[in-house]
Amino acid sequence: MRNDSRLSRMLHVLLHMTRHDGPMTSDEIARMLGTNPVVVRRTMAGLRDSGYVRSEKGHGGGWVIAADLKAVTLLDVHRAVGGPYLFTISNGHRDTDCAVEKIVNEALDNVLSEAEAMLIAKLGAISLEELAQRFDEQCNKNI
């Protein structure tokens, strides 16, 4: 598969939305991300289904944030966009009879599941609010 940039892109969008008055259209967002509106709608659909954003049709419509920034973590966003895969590395056939392969699977499973747990913990520990604050701090530095 290609690299998964959905989390990165959605964080980018969400942070912009927190500093933006009124709805942002899929076209605006697509230009911002260097992609196209259909991709934006497809990806944002996951956020909408999780209740993190809302979409409105028609004139003056577009996307708005619909959640408390403190309550949404990077992990929430990752899950909302349906990113199931974290690692490119995979192990062998899970239903093998080969004793050697079982040992290998066991070892790799251990390593990967520990790393996954850590990744999930880290992503779950950062809220959108925190990222927004970091952004503000960065801006104030330049004054």
Added chain:
Amino acid sequence: MRNDSRLSRMLHVLLHMTRHDGPMTSDEIARMLGTNPVVVRRTMAGLRDSGYVRSEKGHGGGWVIAADLKAVTLLDVHRAVGGPYLFTISNGHRDTDCAVEKIVNEALDNVLSEAEAMLIAKLGAISLEELAQRFDEQCNKNI
């Protein structure tokens, strides 16, 4: 990209080789892995270039282990097969002017590089010798 099963497969092969007298041919290995000999040669080529295995042509030829099992870690094997990607998740454009994107990249970089360091440490802490021992222990249980 698809999932990367090269590390898993090579560990599987290497462990079999430690319990196998004489060279194993690419055909044998391919049948074992459920793939085909060219894939085996292609993947094993990395191990050969790193000096972990040796290959011999002609009658009675094939692949043999050429390294001290204690000295080769799972990380060594991972690197030998040229597995550069660990995560499916990627971050945005590294050369962006957007302050928001920079904050997002920074946050994701932090999380991913910590997880990567952990993965590398874990893989580097397990030697082929250890896996072979685990296999022996497993076998002795069944007696």
Added chain:
DNA sequence: GTTTCACGATACTTTTAATGTTACATGATT
């Protein structure tokens, strides 16, 4: 009430890296 704007959804094509496959060259053993 019609036009315009924006999302919703479907149905493709493209991309990327691994994997699969075919074919042929090369060297070693019998």
Added chain:
DNA sequence: AATCATGTAACATTAAAAGTATCGTGAAAC
């Protein structure tokens, strides 16, 4: 000389994300 095994090049396939074209639907503006 024949056979066996690797080495290599070239091309096809696969899986999942991303890109694209098109049409449908609802809401606001005129």
